[in-house]
Amino acid sequence: MKYDFNDIEAKWQKYWADNQTFKAENNSTKPKYYVLDMFPYPSGAGLHVGHPLGYIASDIYARYKRHQGFNVLHPQGYDSFGLPAEQYAIQTGQHPAITTAENIKTYRRQLDQIGFSFDWSREVRTSDPSYYKWTQWIFIQLFNSWYNNDKDKAEDISELIQHFETEGNTKLNAVCDDDVEEFTAEDWNGLSAEKQQQILLQYRLTYLAETEVNWCPAFGTVLANDEIVNGVSERGGHPVIRKKMTQWSMRISAYAERLLQGLEKIDWTDALKESQRNWIGKSVGASVTFNVLPNVTSSAVEKPHKIDVFTTRPDTIFGVSFMTLAPEHDLVLKITTPEQKAEVEAYIEATAKRSERDRMADVKTISGAFTGAYAEHPFTKEPIPIWIGDYVLAGYGTGAVMSVPCGDQRDYDFAKYFNIPIPNIFEGVDISEEAFADKEKTIIANSDFINGMNYKKATKRVIYELEQIGQGEGKTNYRLRDAVFSRQRYWGEPFPVYYVNGLPQMIDTKHLPIELPEVEKYLPTETGEPPLGNATVWAWDTDKNKVVSNDLINDKTVFPLELNTMPGWAGSSWYFNRYMDANNPDEFANKEALDYWQDVDLYIGGSEHATGHLLYSRFWQKFLFDKGFVPTDEYAKKLINQGMILGTSAFVCRLQKKVVVTDKSLLKEEMKSNNWLKAVEASQIDTFDLLSDKIVVSNYLSSFNEFKKYRRSKGIEESDIKLLTSIDFNNFVTNQLKRFIPDEYLKYASTDNYILSFVKDFIHADVSFINSSNELDIEAFKNWRPEFKDFEFILEDGVYKSPRDVEKMSKSKYNVVNPDDIVADYGADSLRLYEMFLGPLEQYKPWNTAGITGVHSFLKKLWKLYADDNGLKVTDVTPTKDNLKTLHKTIKKVQEDIENFSFNTSVSTFMIAVNELTAQKCNSKEILEPLLVLISPYAPHIAEELWEKLGNSESISTAPFPEFDESHLVESSKNYPISFNGKMRFTMELPLDLSKDEIEKAVLENEKTQEQLQGRTPKKVIVVPGKIVNIVG
RNA sequence: GCAGGAAUGGCGAAAUGGCAAACGCACUCGACUUAGAAUCGAGAAACUGGGAGUUCGAAUCUCUCUUCCUGUACCA
Incomplete structure (x- = not known):
């Protein structure tokens, strides 16, 4: 019997699918365990060997938990809305739904061949209307909610309306826009329905407002803050500009404190x-109001300005000693004096021109302008x-x-630059060189009623005094901004929203889903509307309650629908709940299912989602919790970030034409103070061109590690490494490269006095x-490429050894390894084992494909323990003491390793x-x-096959995990290391039941000790x- | 600048206060083979980034310096 992995793996993958081996039950007396992988986006490129790393780890854990008697939920699905499919659609005209379906097919095939124990009956796709129906439903719930600060939770908008009707908003403690005006109950009741709607929008947890957004012209859409890195788009690196637009936003800021506090109770x-912090x-401090002193431009009737x-x-x-406003601040033009107007306007114009990126890159240059106005110190x-x-x-x-x-370096630099006074208010601190920002060591001086106080006391007192004069209060500020939720894209969830007189109306949830309409083109319309503006059937009929042709819009019963779509993170912010009851057409998930599964016990995925998905999904979960839809307000107890698998790129080392000639004696002098490259530059006496620019040299001396080896073999001092590389290279050059050196320069190549350095x-x-x-x-x-056709290889011992370097896996670096090839050559079990064997998960x-032979031959050895050419070798013979010892120490170690997620050591x-x-x-x-059960989470196919050969008829996944028995590991003696x-110095075999004194006596009596x-x-x-x-x- | 992580053979790594380098790759030699692949056997190497401290004993704990990676940044 041979270990025919391809047949075995296909056989068991079919068996698992046919028998629904890994289907999780929603009704079970077993304890539950929920293992989740981060939602994959099915890209067109398919998987490379780096992608399955986390899936293999979670799969091992899920299988282990099944052996431990848990009812395991281990689902998989696709975050299938997104930019790449849409970009592809724009280029080719192919509907994104078609390319997405194709990509998913490839993904699924690739996942299946690795032998994951997913419960595919619960698969979800965010782009499927039966799924995004519930994304739209959650959006409506957010729209119909506001945040009550007194109760510290979200509540239904009807309670807010009631509050307005009876008390107005004067005594309300709610999260809302900054510019909400105060009104009484009478005011409210007297307002038009439209005006009331506008006010309510300022409180809703998702709201439509004109906000300054990050507009990315290359994509033709806005981006969220977490989608921008260093002032350019995270994807593609396109410039991003600030622009005012009417957009849907999510009031995530209402949850800032709870998102922060919640981190304490989760094991991430x-x-x-x-x-995330x-x-x-979060920063704690105070808000202070400064009154602007009136000047000639402010008329007497105008209310004094406040900052x-x-x-x-x-x-x-x-x-x-001064105040500074952002150039964009509303008040700037109102307070600027006529004398300063020109300067201020010029400055505002200059800063507006600078892109966000320039501004960030250039933090050193100090610039500003004086408004001419003054404020009054409180x-x-x-x-x-x-x-x-x-x-x-x-x-x-x-x-x-x-x-x-005196206390802030930026203010200090600004003051120095513009010659503004820098009063010192710290006791015993010199501020002639820089500001003093150490809170802990602060003792306040020259400060009236807080003289001699420390930071804490003074802060408290100042806040108290500010409150007394009504010019300030203690305040906590958060950097977290509300998240823009509109995208000017086609391939995303449509909003269940239509517009009456420009005011957004929710479609009743019973009419969901509102399906994505067909469009001719996936580009914005000529008038600059989002792609949905191309749809001809995209209006809402409030009588028929269905989407109808745009021609029918009459603004009485038929209204235009929202043209934006939701961002990528909408569907992924709640999917973990959907898996609990994935096929429910009536609810996003049934209460019983939610109560049974509760939350994710183990979540594995990449760290790149730290401030995007992982923050937004916590926000939605808390909201759903407030509204009583889910039983927990944190959805993932434990989260592990798997590390990335990098590619090992290969190179050929080509000599550039230019050769630098250096005098060896000069170089030695230069070497004393400089690095090698600089020394060569400094002591160069001549340069010339090689006769060819297509010479490739062996890596023997082009890689540092190879060189270290070489150095050792010749006994060369470390400090001379670089120098001698070059000398030796010179000799090598004389022999091998002579024919490429122009005649008049051959003299350099053939004497020992010169060093030739090649770029x-x-x-x-x-x-x-x-x-x-x-x-x-x-x-x-x-x-491979026509331009490489006539490269000349200068070989070493007849072979060319490529220099290698570790880089991210990417097509452009030609270092991508496809798991399909690995599975075909070595099998899925080898792939699984090897990915784990590479090193710690995080x-x-x-990746180096060469190393896989190690785990592959392990599997062959394992097979040989059970079977050889004559068939099965396993018998009922009584195990020896050694056999039992090996088994039980393996049980112990493997169990500990899995529980610590140390999968490499268990391999x-x-x-x-x-x-x-x-x-x-x-x-x-x-x-x-029992050994097979231990191995089965890691290498499930071979384990199933051998398990069956041993006469078992049930899948090995149902077998209980072997019990560890300490008694097999008990030793009677120990080989003591004896140290001085x-x-x-030596070891000594002694019985373990000796007392301390007896051991000491025995050791001291030993002649080696003496x-x-x-x-x-x-x-x-x-x-x-x-x-x-x-x-x- | 700030925050987090890391540094051990040629490479991936193991050891979490007690025999450093287990396990695997690569390397060398040998066996088998027409040959290669595969398989089996044997072997070599390297002393934990530098410095100090705690300890009977430190890769492991503390301090300090250096280097690298990741994230983040005019956050008042």
């Missing part, structure tokens, strides 16, 4: 929690000049700061041309076990049968029974 990685950006600022350092209020009543400067961000806090140059460049070679010893298939490389690690443990059992010639079923002053001591008396003897003996002295 610290790095991830930390980035940074993103939420609100937020500060985390109210204790430094007496150090304020306590001293002194006038404070008001400046504008682009170091103050319009989007944070109030877009204005009280500048305390090199490295060209990516496809990794499939490289064998396990890094040797390049030169013919394949030459035939770590970044390079090693299996190898050790198989090596030992092979050496022991173990045939015992009592050993070999901490250094191990030899080590050479007559000295030990000062101290440390005996740790069962571990070590250390003799000091």
Whole structure:
């Protein structure tokens, strides 16, 4: 019997599918366990070997939990709306639904062949109307809710209306827009229905408002803050500009504090929690109101202007020597004096021109302008000049700061630059060079009623005093902004919204889903409307309650529908709940199912979702929890970020034409102070061109590691490495490259006085041309591209060894490894084992296909334990003590490893076990049968096959995990390491039941001990029974 | 700048206070084979980034420096 992995794997994959082996039950007496992978986007490129890493880990855990007797929910599906399918549609005219379906098919085939234990009966696709029906439903729930700060939860909008009707909004403690006006119950009741709707929008958890958005012209859509990195789009790196647009937004800021606090009770990685904390950006301080002093331009009747600022350092209020507003601040033009107008306007224009990116890149240049206006200090009543400067961000806090140059470096730099006074309000601190920002060491001085106080006391007192005069209060500020929820794209969830007189109306939930309409083109319309503006059947008929032709719009019974679609994160913000009851047509998930499964026990995925998906989904979960739709307000108890698998790129090293000639003696001098490259530059005496620019040299001296080896073999000092590389290269050059050197320069190549340095460049070679010893298939490389056809290879021992480097896996680097090939050549079990064997799950690690032979031959060895050419070898023979010891130490280690997610070490443990059992010639079923259960989460196909061969008729996935029995590991003696002053010198076999004293006696009597001591008396003897003996002295 | 993580053979790594380098790749030699692949056997190498401390004993704990990676950044 041979280990025919291809047949075995196909057989069991079919068996699992036919028998629905991994279907999870919603009614079970077993304890539940929910293992989830982060939602994949089915891209057209398919999977590379890096993608399944997390899926394999979660699959091992899911299978392990089944062996432990849990009812395991391990679903999979697709986050199938998104930009790439739409970009492809724009280019080719193919409907995104078609390409998406094709991509999913490829994905599914690739996933299936790796042997995952997914419950495919629960598959979801965000682009499927039966799914996005419920995304639309949640949107409507958000629209119909507001956030009650007193109860600290979301409530139904009807309760808000009731409040307005009886008390207005004066005593209301709700989260709302900044510019809400106060009104009484009478005011409210007197308002038109339209006006009431407009006011309610300022409170709804999803709302339509004109907001400044990040517009990406290349994509023709807005992007959320987390989709922008360094001022350009995360995808594609396109420029992003600020633009005012009417958009749907999500009032996630209402949940800022709970999102922050919730991190305390979930077992997610610290790095991830930390980035969420940074993103939420809580700062505690005070808001302070400064009154602007009237000047000639403000007429007497006009209300005096006020500037609100937020500060985390109210204790430094007496150090304020100016104020700075963001150039975009509303008040700027209103307060600027005529004398300063020209300068201020010029400055505003100049900053507006600078892109967000320039502004971020250039933080050193200080710029600003004086408005000519003054504000009054709330306590001293002194006038404070008001400046504008682009170091103050319009989007944070109030877009204005009280500048305390002695306590803030940015204010300090600004003050220095514009010659603004820098009063010192710190006791015993020198501020002549820089600002003093250390809160802990602060003692306040020159500050009236807070002199001598520390930061904490002074802060408290200042806030109290501000409240007394009505010019401030304690305040907590969050960096987290409301999330823009509209996208000007086609391939996303349509909003269940139509417009009556420009005001948004929700379609009744019983008419959902509102399906995506057909369009001719996926581009924006000529009038600049989103792609849905191309749809001809896209109007809502309120009588028939269906989508009808645009021609019928009469604004009485037929109204236009929303043209934006939802962003990518809409569907992924709640999918984990849908899996609990994935096929329910009447509810997003049934209450019983939700109560049974509760939450995700283990969530595995990449860290790139830290501030996007993982924050938005926590927000939606908390909202659904507030409204009583889900039983928990955090949906994932534990989260692990798997590391990325990197590619090992291969290169050929080509000599550039230019050769630098250096005098060796000069170079040695230069080397003393400079690095090698600089030294060569500095001591160069001549340069010339090679006769060819198509020379490829062996990596022998082009890779540093190879060189280290070489150095050792010649006994060359470390410090001379670089120098000698070059000299040796020179000799090599003399022999091999002579014919490429012009005659008049040959003199340099043939004497020892000169060093020739070649400029090199490295060209990516496809990794499939490289064998396990890094040797390049030169013919394949030459035939790969016409421009490589006549490359001259200078070989070393007849082969070309490619330099390798670790990089991200990508097509452009020709280092992508497709799991299909690995599965075909070695099988899914080998792939699974190898991915785990590479290293710790969370770590970044390079893929090197050559190494897979190790785990593959392990599987063959495993097979041979059970079967050989004559058939099954396993018998009922009683196991030996050694057999049992091997089995039980394996059980113990593997169980510990899985529970610690240390999958790489359990693969090693299996190898050790198989090596030992092979050496022991173990045939015992009592050993070999439980061993299969241990291995089955990792290599399920071979385990099933051998399990069946041993006479079992049920799938191995139903077998209980073997019980660890300590008694098999009990030893009667221990080979003690005997150390002298901490250094191990020899070992000594001693019975384990000896007492400390007996051990000490036995060791001291040993002649080797006496030899080590050479007559000295030990000062101290440390005996740790069962571990070590250390003799000091 | 700030935050988080890391540094151990040629490579991936293991050891979490007690015999550093288990396990695997690559390498060398040998066996088998017409040959290659595969398989089996044997072997070599390298002392934990630097410095200090705690300890009988440190890769592991503490301090410090260096380097690298990841995230984030005019956040008042």
